[in-house]
Amino acid sequence: MTHAAPRPSPAAQGSLAARAPLAVVLCGCLIAMLTFGPRASSGIFLLPMTHEYGWGRDTFGLAIAIQNLLWGVGTPFAGAxxxxxxxxxxxxxxxxxYALGLIAMAYAATPGLLHLSAGVIIGFGLSGCSFNIVLAAFGKMLPESWRPLAFGAGTAAGSFGQFLFPPLANGLIGAVGWQETLIIFGFAMLMVMPISLALATPAKSTPHASGPQQSIGAALREAFRHPSYVFLVLGFFTCGFQLAFVTTHLPAYLADRGLSITIGGWTLAVIGLANMVGSLTSGWLSSRMSRRWLLALIYFARAIVIAAFVLLPASPVTSIGFGVAIGLLWLSTVPPTSGLVMLMFGTRYLAMLYGFAFFSHQVGGFLGVWLGGLLYERLGSYDLVWWLSVALSVASGLINLPIIERPVARPEPQPA
Incomplete structure (x- = not known):
């Protein structure tokens, strides 16, 4: 049975007529691809920069940890x-x-400058131009029938950036050097500005937005008093922990086990390629099965994949196989998570409320990257962080199961 999409308001019809849904999706996907690529390549720069300046991996790891944390801190405000x-x-x-941070990172010759450029500036830049903002735009601008697959497509586009940029970074570093590669990536981020015009809506105009006429404070109080939203936010922590740790430390981990840095770059690329399939599939499944069960299955599957990777001997085959398996589960949590936020609270404050869930994700990312570098310097191994990732996967799988999938109960307005 088909469901008719909500009819836009008369004021919005001209905007929608001028901007076909497919064009909105394509431009949003291009922004997601461009902005996700350089941050997914951070692990490629770890060894060149630490060798150049004699830093420990904890120094580089702290910079990327700050980036993840401030990305999360800034996202709710950017969403608002x-x-x-x-x-x-x-x-x-x-x-x-984002462009300024990448270019400044190329000239960061001290830990303080690295933390400022790669950490603070890029972190706040990402909060304003990452796929989270794109997905919120999809939720507001697109008809309801377009949203589930559009969420998957936007997430998959970010994954294509992860597929494209790590091998590109490897090739450019070999050809022109790591500093020049960062500068090239910085100028590439400026392409986001003209593309973003396709996602423009007039101030206060959200063509398909739903929800009550709430203040921001009332929306936040409602969300954080809702147990299902709190469970969703807590569960998303694990996703950030795992993604940031793998993105930053996997190439170095594989090098420690005797594989070339090229294998690390291609493994990150394969993760991005496989996640295109995983994200699109997750978006499709989000409209056809329980989202909480989908999230729980993704987290349980991650625990199995990570445990198998750590226990198996290191080889190009096991590394690429891990990339395929974890890639199918990589950002597949995003469509059901954003879909649940939209189901519970509508689309009026979708960018902000999903932003708070993403903040939890990025707190996990901060700890994953920072602990990876810190424990490596203390223990000489990443093993403890891998097994912590397994334990967190199981915990997040369980915490998503009690979520209630229905709109929040709101009192009906009483006539004057």
Whole structure:
């Protein structure tokens, strides 16, 4: 049985007529691809930069940990601004900061400058121009029938950036050097600004937004008093922990086990390629099965895949096989997570409320990257962090099971 998409308001019909849904999806996907690529390549720069300046891996790891944390801290605020004024301004400011951070990182000759550029500036830049803002725009601008697959497509586009950029970074570093590669990536981020015009909506205009006329404070109080939202936020922590740790430390981990840095780059690329399939599949399944069960299955499967990878002998085959398996589960948590936020609370404050869930994700990312570098320097091994990832997967699988999949109960407005 088909469901008719909600009819847009008369004021919004002209905007939708001028901007076909397919064009919105394609431009949003291009932004997601561009912005996800360089941060997914951070592990490729770990060994060149630490060898150049004699730093420990904990120094580089702390910079990327700060990046993940501030990405998470900034996302709810960027989402609130996008909800109020539209996404284009947020995307443009974020792209400028991202470009500045990458270029400054190329000249960061001290730990302090590295933490400022790769950590603070890129972190806040990502909060304004990453796929989270794109997905919120999809939720507001697209008809309901387009949303599940659009969420999967936006996530998959970020994964294509992960497939494209690590081998590109490897090739450019070999050809022109790591500093020049960062500068090239920085200028590439400026392409986001003209593309973001396709996602423009007038201030306060959200064509398909749903939900009550709430204040921001009321929306936050409602969300954090809702146990299912709290469970969702807590479960998302594990996703960030695992993704950030693998993205930053996997190439070095494989090098420690006797494989070349090229294998590490191609493994990250394979993760991105496989996640295109995983994200699209997750978006499709999100409209056809229980989202909480889908999330639980993804986390349980991650625990099995990571445990098998750590226990098996290191080889190009096991590394690429791990890339395929974990890639299918990589960002597949995003469509059901964003879908549950939208189901519970509507789309009016989707960017902000999903932003708080993403903050939990990025707190996990901070700890995953930081602990990876810290424990490696203390223990000479990443093994403890791998097994912590397994334990967190099981915990997140369990914490998603009690989620109730229905809109939040709101009192009906009483006539005057």
């Amino acid at each position: 601004v996008a909800d109020r004024f539209g996404v284009t301004r947020v995307l443009c400011v974020g792209a400028l900061l």
